[in-house]
Amino acid sequence: CATSTKGGASFDAETNRWSGRLALNVASEPPQSFSAGFELSGQPDKGELRLTSPLGNILGVMQWQPGQALLSQGEQVRQFDSVEALAAEVTGAPIPVRALFAWLRGQPEEVTGWQADLGQLPAGRLSAQRQMPLPTAELRIVLDR
């Protein structure tokens, strides 16, 4: 049965929605960092990733489906040719957004260049490193409890 959605439980099976916070560090020159609250919903090939600031306003909404990836920020909507390109624009690195659906369920999924550590998921934590292409990058996720 679906876990309760009250109190922001991290996963709601009914709407396939995950919520928590993510941080990304890119070892570029100069190094880049990004952190935000997030809500991921939908399916790997048709989904939405919503990023929010600590004070609660939405920084951007990423929506994708086959052949289309849109980024809405304020009143502006921009089109990208892939959800990875869209993620790179917002966060600084092409986060494998589609693989998150599998990773967050604890299912290993190969993404070239990325190495995911699913061992901490029982504690609501996920980390993934990108070894290549350079610069290396690290994604850390903490799910709402």
Added chain:
Amino acid sequence: GGLDSLAQFVKDTRSGKANFTQVVTAPGKDGQPGRSKTQTGTFEFQRPGKFRFTYAKPFEQTIVADGKTLWLYDVDLNQVTSRQQEQVLGSTPAAIVAAAPDVKALEKDFTLAEEPEKDGQQWVKATPKSRDGQLQTIRVGFKPGSKGPELGTLDILDSFGQRSVLTFSGFDVNAAVPTSQFVFTPPKGADVLKQ
């Protein structure tokens, strides 16, 4: 009314400390009301330009503005990000409450309009002038206090229709907040990177 409460607050309340509850409600979708998340913490400020949001529950996060740099530290993620204050602060709710030295400075970034009294508070609606369009409106509610108007509510509506309402309590007007509260020293081992 709201406008003179704001003017008096900005002029006379040079520092303060209060507890707050933040309820963020997502925009509703196809007739369904949006989901909401509640967080609690403490807010401290020293005008102009210094403030600290210490989120305690359900997770620990700290936002510190030290006058030059805005720091965000997420304890669980062990991540610190920092940005130059003047780049980000102008059209944020914190500018109204803690950063702006006077109302004239606020009017550079916001159109201010009086709103009718409600819930025993005097209200002002601030509409950001900046074109980045992230926030639609910021409504500020002031409660009458023994030492002048006290910040009661920040009601922030963003351009997606997401609403974040911070209600303040136990407001200590012109509290003697130690300056160390507005100095952020990154904890050992946390990744500290510029955004």
